[in-house]
Amino acid sequence: MSQKKQKLAGSYFGDVPILIDFLECDVAWSSDNMKKDEVFRSTTERTSDFEFNSEVADVFDDMLVRSVPFYLEQQRMLKDIAKKFWIPGSCVYDLGCSTATTLLGVCDDLPTAAKLIGYDNSLPMLEQAKRNIARKSLQDRIEVKYADLNGQLPDIVLQNASIVTMCWTLQFIRPLRRDDLIRWIYQGLKDEGILVVTEKILTNSGHMNRFFVEYYYEFKRSQGYSETEILRKREALENVLVPYRLEENLELFHRNGFEIVETFFQWFNFAGFLCVKKPASASVRRGRDSD
Numbered sequence: 001m002s003q004k005k006q007k008l009a010g011s012y013f014g015d016v017p018i019l020i021d022f023l024e025c026d027v028a029w030s031s032d033n034m035k036k037d038e039v040f041r042s043t044t045e046r047t048s049d050f051e052f053n054s055e056v057a058d059v060f061d062d063m064l065v066r067s068v069p070f071y072l073e074q075q076r077m078l079k080d081i082a083k084k085f086w087i088p089g090s091c092v093y094d095l096g097c098s099t100a101t102t103l104l105g106v107c108d109d110l111p112t113a114a115k116l117i118g119y120d121n122s123l124p125m126l127e128q129a130k131r132n133i134a135r136k137s138l139q140d141r142i143e144v145k146y147a148d149l150n151g152q153l154p155d156i157v158l159q160n161a162s163i164v165t166m167c168w169t170l171q172f173i174r175p176l177r178r179d180d181l182i183r184w185i186y187q188g189l190k191d192e193g194i195l196v197v198t199e200k201i202l203t204n205s206g207h208m209n210r211f212f213v214e215y216y217y218e219f220k221r222s223q224g225y226s227e228t229e230i231l232r233k234r235e236a237l238e239n240v241l242v243p244y245r246l247e248e249n250l251e252l253f254h255r256n257g258f259e260i261v262e263t264f265f266q267w268f269n270f271a272g273f274l275c276v277k278k279p280a281s282a283s284v285r286r287g288r289d290s291d
């Protein structure tokens with residue numbers, strides 16, 4: 001078994017091997033050169049607001065795999081979705097691209113004619129992304145650039161897109177700017193284009209939230225995080241990460257134009273949304289209307 005497979009097979013939630021389905025999949029993620037996330041290990045430092053700085057960028061791939069349940073399975077699903085919805089001659093955009101994991105994964109399964117563009121406002125993340133892209137010699141196909149999604153959206157190029165992905169990023173955008181952002185994405189998409197969003201979500205009932213959060217902490221413990229690390233990261237994210245309820249996200253996508261909005265993934269407080277600008281054909285519309 002390769003180093004990558006051993007590491008994945010060793011990822012358990014309780015007694016359940018959480019990444020088992022992923023073992024044979026080929027995504028960009030790799031355990032090579034991956035530094036362990038120990039950002040919140042210290043018990044003495046005061047916790048400050050979470051930032052996507054160089055310390056975080058350095059260990060980010062490990063942080064994501066150990067902090068987002070089924071992250072690698074979601075990456076595999078994104079590849080499937082991209083294969084289905086990519087339109088020849090169009091572009092793929094990843095907003096909040098971090099270290100380019102999604103771009104590299106999606107690129108792998110699309111024809112070489114497909115051009116991919118990633119935006120992020122963290123320079124350390126973009127540096128890391130460029131290194132990962134260069135390691136795979138994909139500079140001709142994937143470009144990553146600085147852009148602030150809280151800023152002047154008309155100044156950022158998003159056009160001729162068939163696929164826009166935004167994984168675990170909308171939750172970091174100011175709530176007051178989210179409508180503008182979704183509307184801007186909608187306008188940059190081709191008619192049959194899609195937006196794929198993954199987000200942490202709130203439950204409708206505070207009572208259930210307690211259980212869901214506890215299941216999540218259990219997941220983090222199973223990934224080797226200590227109680228201190230779990231608590232300190234939670235404090236650091238408190239003012240920075242603002243999740244919506246599932247319905248609030250669905251409404252956000254619908255009211256900004258998307259005709260079809262579905263969830264394609266959910267694990268307790270973690271959800272994935274697939275939003276289609278316009279149905280591909282009348283048959284898709286008929287299927288939806290007869291539900």
Ligand SMILES: C[S@@+](CC[C@H](N)C(=O)[O-])C[C@H]1O[C@@H](n2cnc3c(N)ncnc32)[C@H](O)[C@@H]1O
Nearest residue numbers: 052096098120121122148149150167168169172
């Ligand atoms: C949780 S990470 C995204 C993970 C990544 N999409 C993935 O699945 O591998 C959130 C990313 O959004 C970026 N980000 C946060 N606020 C942003 C903003 N206002 N404009 C652009 N990027 C932003 C962060 O720098 C970070 O890289």
